[in-house]
Amino acid sequence: MGYPREQSIQQATEVFWLKGYLGTGMRDLQTALDKRPGSIYAAFGSKEGLYLEVLNHYTDVLHGQIMAVANSDTPLQQLREFLRFPLAVDHSAAHKIQCLIVKTQADWAELPEGVKSELQAALAHLRKAFEAVILKVRSTGELAADTPVERAAMWLQGQFIAMRTLATSVDSPASLSWMVDKIVSDLSGEWTE
Amino acid sequence: MGYPREQSIQQATEVFWLKGYLGTGMRDLQTALDKRPGSIYAAFGSKEGLYLEVLNHYTDVLHGQIMAVANSDTPLQQLREFLRFPLAVDHSAAHKIQCLIVKTQADWAELPEGVKSELQAALAHLRKAFEAVILKVRSTGELAADTPVERAAMWLQGQFIAMRTLATSVDSPASLSWMVDKIVSDLSGEWTE
DNA sequence: GTTAAATTTGAGCGATCGTTCAATTTAATC
């Protein structure tokens, strides 16, 4: 049995997602991973190193979900489901509604340089996936052919952030499902060049 | 010369806005206010107490700005300017782009109970101001009379958050001014009940 | 000028932070 990296990364994701980068202490991680400090440092080097692996894994999963939308035959319908999903998470896991990347970005001024650059890279990477979605929806004819791809992708990322941020400050996130319809509707709206 | 509360609150706002609630230490505040710990504790009781006054003042200012939009004779035009404003802040003050409330919300799980409830209250208070804007724009006929006020207000708050969050992760915030047009345009878009 | 009250000072408290590393336990090899 080698060191359970994947399991540790998932457990650490839980903690960072709940408490944020600054709010998470090594002792929180030691408890969550059921490992003593030496083991964690042998495996990940530092708190920052562990967080970077968490961020990478998180970004990969999210990127995969968005690309699945882009690669679907019914991208608009899949986009709906993708956007709707976080509105249905259990109340006990409410912290999972907010995007981990956006959450960490809030601590910007206090983050190690390595974390800052990876966060920027992650946002840009995800934006590329949103671009793929826009391109696909355009190719199916469900979206005007002259819709500006980069702007629409950034706008979509913004809507994603807005919905998830609002959902964390509301009693019943599910009551925001009308916003999904609004987003899909506005996607086909005006895009003045 | 009594204790300079207002000045201290403004100086503390700078620090909290830059570093966040968790990221700000009492020593940061001592430096910024040029006060020794005892004075700060005599005036504000605790770090939380000082932050709550900062939050209150910040919320009041922002609420006033939004209400000024609502009370204007040309609310839609004023809304444009209100939304556009943070895109023009100096690069050296980039941290002021993001909303202080949203920023603090990111540390949710680690915040004192008193801060949590005040954040919720601040968001709700500002949403009321957004409602006033929607009502006013509706009354001028620039917006359909059947536009759902509560939803539109929450949506507008979401767009506000989205724009400010995206603007912090982009090289030139001013390049996002197209998003202001998109928001104003979508405001008159579909609102399926 | 004297006294009393109010304010400010700053050394330092106990707790917690991220991290280290000598010592120990576990796994692998012959």
Place this chain on the structure above:
DNA sequence: GATTAAATTGAACGATCGCTCAAATTTAAC
């Protein structure tokens, strides 16, 4: 089973955290 290598342990380090309070200073009153 003996030997070596690899992985894990956990006490403890220096730094920093929010905060306290006796002492010093400033302000107010007569």
